[in-house]
Amino acid sequence: MFRQLLWKEWREQRWKLIFGIVMLVFFTGTLMATQLSTSREVLVAVWMLGGLVMALYSAMGVFAPEISNGTQIFLATKPIQPWKIFFGKWLIGWLNFTVPMLVCSVGLAIINLTRPEGQLFDLQYITRGTFAGLGFGTMLYTMTCCFAPRKSGEAMAGLTGLIVGLVFFAHMGIIEMTIRPWNKPFPVLYELISFLNPIMWINFIQPISSNIHLWLLAIEQFILFGLTIVYGYRKWKRS
Numbered sequence: 001m002f003r004q005l006l007w008k009e010w011r012e013q014r015w016k017l018i019f020g021i022v023m024l025v026f027f028t029g030t031l032m033a034t035q036l037s038t039s040r041e042v043l044v045a046v047w048m049l050g051g052l053v054m055a056l057y058s059a060m061g062v063f064a065p066e067i068s069n070g071t072q073i074f075l076a077t078k079p080i081q082p083w084k085i086f087f088g089k090w091l092i093g094w095l096n097f098t099v100p101m102l103v104c105s106v107g108l109a110i111i112n113l114t115r116p117e118g119q120l121f122d123l124q125y126i127t128r129g130t131f132a133g134l135g136f137g138t139m140l141y142t143m144t145c146c147f148a149p150r151k152s153g154e155a156m157a158g159l160t161g162l163i164v165g166l167v168f169f170a171h172m173g174i175i176e177m178t179i180r181p182w183n184k185p186f187p188v189l190y191e192l193i194s195f196l197n198p199i200m201w202i203n204f205i206q207p208i209s210s211n212i213h214l215w216l217l218a219i220e221q222f223i224l225f226g227l228t229i230v231y232g233y234r235k236w237k238r239s
Contacts, residue, residue, distance in 0.1 A: 009092040013061065020054050020100035028104050032111075043108065043126065047133030050101035055137035056161040059144035062093035063236065064157040082237045090145065090229075097137055105130040132201045135221065139198035140165060142225060146232025171197045195220050 024046065031042045109126050144161035152160070172194075179193050195201075195217040 006088050006092065009089055013092050013096060016058060016061065016096045017099055020050075020058075020096055021103055024050060024054070024100040024104050025107070028108065040125075043129055046101065046104050046108075047129055050097055050104070051133040051137030052140065052165065054097035054100065055141040056144060056158065056165070058093045058096040059141045059148075059161055060154045060158045062089050062145050064148065064152055064154045083233060086233050086236045090142070093145070094138065094141060097141065098134060101130065101133060101137070135201035136198060139201065139221070139225060139228075140168070142228050142232070143198070146228050146235065150235055150238070168197055191217060192220065196224075198224060 027049065028042060028046050031045065105126055109123060112123065112126070140161065143164045144157060147164060148157040148160040175194050175197065198221070201221065
């Protein structure tokens with residue numbers, strides 16, 4: 001039954017995956033061909049577009065349509081555990097922005113390695129940036145899905161995502177203005193407080209002060225992600 005659910009979700013949402021790949025590849029190719037931006041700016045644009053816009057767009061079409069179309073009762077009558085329904089829908093929606101980002105990043109890495117003039121940027125930069133973009137996109141996507149009101153439609157889910165994004169950026173600005181002076185005497189404290197904000201996955205692009213700190217920050221992010229998933233699942237189960 002779980003495979004049937006995944007197949008249903010895939011058939012309903014596969015056009016978003018195809019659209020995302022085509023749009024992101026076309027956008028990236030246009031920027032690279034016109035050379036209106038530097039190579040690093042192109043990479044950042046791909047990560048931000050995939051991790052912000054596409055993640056938000058994908059989150060709007062995961063759980064909200066079940067409410068708008070009145071099909072949540074249909075799902076509840078199926079002989080399958082609620083957590084499988086929740087995870088299956090979340091997974092397919094997550095792939096809708098993850099796959100396009102990976103396709104573009106791999107393509108840029110190949111172009112970078114095969115250029116006869118030499119490499120444009122370090123492959124480690126592409127790897128770290130893609131990892132950070134996927135991390136931020138996953139957090140924004142998950143929080144939008146889980147924090148949207150239970151009986152909200154696509155528009156309300158999108159509004160929830162915008163509010164979550166604004167809170168992310170506002171928190172980041174507050175940290176930069178008030179906590180940054182503590183960076184030199186207490187770098188660990190600064191990093192931990194910074195990464196309480198899911199958007200600070202972007203900081204993974206830059207070297208962390210030590211590998212121990214990196215593991216601490218990664219664990220902190222996974223705890224935030226786990227708490228969000230548990231909250232969203234409990235709310236979905238009640239609906």
